[in-house]
Amino acid sequence: MAPSTDKLVEQRIQQAIIRALSIPAPGASAPLQMGSTPGWDSMGHMMVVMELEREFDTRFLPYQLPELVDVPSIAKMLVQPGVGSK
Amino acid sequence: MSAIAHLGAAIPDELAEEFLKRLPYVSEGINNVRLLPGSTGVQFELRPGFENQEALVASRISEVASKLCSNHRPGFSKTLAKRDVLPSSFRDDPHPLLAEQGELVSFGRGRYGFGPKLIALMEAFDSRILELAAAFHAPAYTFPSLIGADVLDRCHYFRNFPASLSLVSHLREDHGLLQEFTRSAHWDGEQLDFDRASLSSVECLLSPAVCFHWYAWLGNSKLLEPRVITAIGKCFRYESSNLSGLERLWDFTMREIIFVGPGQYILDHRKTCIDFSVQFLNELGVAYEITSATDPFFADAYAAQAAYQKGFDLKFELLLTLPYSGKKLAAGSSNYHQDFFGRSFDIEAGGASAHTGCLAFGLERMALAFVAQHGVNEKNWPDEVVRRMKTRSAQNV
Numbered sequence: 001m002a003p004s005t006d007k008l009v010e011q012r013i014q015q016a017i018i019r020a021l022s023i024p025a026p027g028a029s030a031p032l033q034m035g036s037t038p039g040w041d042s043m044g045h046m047m048v049v050m051e052l053e054r055e056f057d058t059r060f061l062p063y064q065l066p067e068l069v070d071v072p073s074i075a076k077m078l079v080q081p082g083v084g085s086k
Numbered sequence: 087m088s089a090i091a092h093l094g095a096a097i098p099d100e101l102a103e104e105f106l107k108r109l110p111y112v113s114e115g116i117n118n119v120r121l122l123p124g125s126t127g128v129q130f131e132l133r134p135g136f137e138n139q140e141a142l143v144a145s146r147i148s149e150v151a152s153k154l155c156s157n158h159r160p161g162f163s164k165t166l167a168k169r170d171v172l173p174s175s176f177r178d179d180p181h182p183l184l185a186e187q188g189e190l191v192s193f194g195r196g197r198y199g200f201g202p203k204l205i206a207l208m209e210a211f212d213s214r215i216l217e218l219a220a221a222f223h224a225p226a227y228t229f230p231s232l233i234g235a236d237v238l239d240r241c242h243y244f245r246n247f248p249a250s251l252s253l254v255s256h257l258r259e260d261h262g263l264l265q266e267f268t269r270s271a272h273w274d275g276e277q278l279d280f281d282r283a284s285l286s287s288v289e290c291l292l293s294p295a296v297c298f299h300w301y302a303w304l305g306n307s308k309l310l311e312p313r314v315i316t317a318i319g320k321c322f323r324y325e326s327s328n329l330s331g332l333e334r335l336w337d338f339t340m341r342e343i344i345f346v347g348p349g350q351y352i353l354d355h356r357k358t359c360i361d362f363s364v365q366f367l368n369e370l371g372v373a374y375e376i377t378s379a380t381d382p383f384f385a386d387a388y389a390a391q392a393a394y395q396k397g398f399d400l401k402f403e404l405l406l407t408l409p410y411s412g413k414k415l416a417a418g419s420s421n422y423h424q425d426f427f428g429r430s431f432d433i434e435a436g437g438a439s440a441h442t443g444c445l446a447f448g449l450e451r452m453a454l455a456f457v458a459q460h461g462v463n464e465k466n467w468p469d470e471v472v473r474r475m476k477t478r479s480a481q482n483v
Contacts, residue, residue, distance in 0.1 A: 042398075042424050046390035050157060062159045065397030 009078065012055055013071050020044070020051035034069040087137055088118075090127050091144035093151040097125040098160060105154055108385055110326035111249045112146040115139055150385045157389030159396070166402060167364045168375040172409055173468075176461035179410040180454065181331050183462045196329035196336025198450070202479070203464065207456065208449040209482075210474035212318065212341050214369070215447055218362045219316035219343050222355070227317045229299035232290040237302045240430045243294070246383050246391065250323040252292040252336070255285045292322035296342040297444045304346060305431035309440060312347025314355070332454035333408070333415055339449045348436035352422055352443040359420050359445040363404055371468050372406055372459050379403035379419065400424070404447075406455030417451040420444075 017032050018025055021039040026032060034040045040048060049068060053059055056078055060068065068074050097105050102121055109119045109128070115136025120129045128147050132139060184190035189201035200208075219226075232254060238244060244251070257267055263284040271280040293299070296319040304313065318341045325334050345355050360376060367374045379401045380392035395401050404418035421444050427433070428440035435441070460467050464475070 041429065042394060042426055046394050049393075050390065059159065062162050062393055062397040065394065 006075065009075050010071050013052065013074050013078075016051045016055040017048050017071070020047040032071055087140075088129060088131050089140045089144060090122070090129050091147035092127050093125070093148055095126070095151075095155060097121065097151060097155065098158060099125070100160065100163075101154055101158060104382070104388075105151060107328055107382065108150050108154070108249075109147060110328060112150060113139060113143045116143055153385045154388055157393060159393050162396065164378040164399065164402075166360060166376045167367075169368065169373055172373050172407065173371040173459050174461055174466060176459065176466075177409045178461075180457045180462050184457065187462060189462075190332075196325065196334065198332060198335065200450075203475075204453055204457075206475035206479050207453050207471070208339070209478040210471050211370075211447065211449055211452050211456075213474050213478060214366055215341050215343070216316065218359070218366075218445075222314045222343065222358075224314040224316045224343055227300065227303075227315050229293070229296060229317055229319055231293055231320045231322070233293035233298060234290055234302075235288055237298055238291060238294075241298060241301070241427060242430070243298075246381075246387055247294065248384055250294060250325065250382075252294075252322040252324050253288045254290045254292060255288055257284050258286050260284070292337075293319065294321055294323050296321065296340050296446070297344045297442070300344050300346070301427040301431045301433065301442065304433045304440075306433075308434040309346065312345065312351045312435065314343065314345050316341070316343045318342070332450050335450055338451070340446050341449060342444050342446045344442070344444045346428075346433060346435065346440050346442050348438070349424070349441040351435075352441045356420055356422055356443050356445075359443075360402065363418065363420065363445070367404065367406075369468070369470060370456060372456060374404060374406045375414070376402050376404055376420075379416065398422075398424070406452070406459075408455060408458050410458055415451055415455050416448075417455050418445070418447040421446065 014025075014032060017037075017040070021037065021044055023037070023039060026037070030037075032040070034045060034048075045065070045068075049060060049065060052068070052074060058078070060077070064077055068077060102125060106119060106121060109116060109130070113132075113136065115132045116130050117133050118129075118131040121127075122129055128151075130143065130147070132143065136143075181190065184201075184204065185192075187201070187203070189204050191199045193199060257264060263281075267280055267284055271278060273279070296317050300315060300317065318339065320337060321340045322337055324336055328334055329336055343359065345352050363376060378396055378399060380395045381401065382388075383391040400422045402420045403416040404420075405414035406417045407413075408415050423442045425439040425441050427442045428435070428438075433440040456467075456471075464472055
């Protein structure tokens with residue numbers, strides 16, 4: 001059975017974060033999260049944001065940046081109005 | 087000779103000033119820069135000796151524009167407080183008037199001497215800020231004007247702000263070189279002429295901020311409780327041809343109140359600092375606004391760093407109106423660094439990397455904006471300011 005659209009989006013987000021931070025894929029018990037994933041600090045955050053913007057051809061607004069802290073919150077943000085167009 | 091650099095895209099209005107401030111650094115030969123109407127081109131001139139660099143300079147200008155704009159996220163500045171009413175009808179540039187009064191003298195680009203009235207004014211401001219420090223039970227510390235290159239390296243200053251650095255050197259410990267220096271070193275009208283090979287390597291720089299020393303002081307430690315201190319010091323930021331009167335000094339005085347502790351502690355105290363700033367500026371009777379801002383990061387990193395600062399509300403500037411130019415001058419700022427310095431210097435608080443923040447006032451800029459709005463005659467200044475000036479003057483005699 002093919003994965004759902006939501007699952008595919010989450011996989012793309014995860015891969016984008018891994019690429020941005022140049023880290024190995026984490027195990028299921030260690031979800032990707034700002035502040036706890038190695039390298040995902042204040043500096044790493046913008047790398048993550050820019051890689052996500054490339055992956056989804058979108059542009060986040062400044063006030064949205066603090067909310068992009070893990071895969072579920074990013075997935076939620078990507079379907080919000082105003083995100084998805086440059 | 088006039089030339090034009092064509093930009094890939096128009097510079098957004100809100101980035102225009104930031105963009106123009108960076109252009110003096112693209113080449114030593116650049117001069118008389120002007121953003122063309124429509125913001126898709128820059129007109130510039132080249133100084134004698136640089137005429138053959140037109141294409142190189144144009145391409146660097148275009149590169150700076152591209153880097154500034156590539157990840158730019160428009161708008162959404164937050165203004166926390168604002169007061170538009172000017173306290174007087176004074177609209178003159180106070181610089182020449184202060185010079186006539188014997189209160190101000192220029193010693194060169196970005197370097198000024200101050201007379202007793204301006205000193206008393208700055209001390210009056212400082213005494214008010216110290217009342218806030220006292221309310222926080224913040225003890226006073228002093229730090230050197232020289233800061234180790236190791237300290238600035240730990241806080242990534244070289245990567246983020248290379249253009250503003252003031253490196254410190256001395257003559258190498260070599261009797262022959264010292265003898266040669268005594269024979270040949272002389273002022274050639276523009277600079278000290280001597281053999282650069284006699285210079286030492288760089289161990290220290292002139293400190294660009296007060297608070298870095300405090301983070302280095304606390305480095306490799308676990309705080310049992312949050313720490314708040316205050317310090318005043320000279321700060322040094324080279325600004326090339328942007329150096330302009332008291333608006334933009336190479337060498338200026340900064341009073342800071344510095345907080346180190348858990349994140350919520352910093353945020354709580356930042357709110358108190360901003361409330362104090364509003365009260366303080368209202369007492370001074372000046373027109374101002376307190377607005378979200380970004381630091382002048384190097385072009386290569388600007389867009390991402392600025393977006394992060396703005397997105398996370400990390401910096402608010404105290405902008406004071408300059409009636410003689412219509413511009414607003416950043417005379418202070420409230421900064422929240424999250425755990426950046428805690429991680430950089432290995433400071434722990436509450437079981438995690440410490441968060442830090444500071445409230446900073448540039449005293450010369452405060453004085454300039456105050457005098458620009460109230461005029462240079464102290465008889466027209468608020469009574470409370472004059473009272474504080476007299477108190478400080480009496481203490482200094």
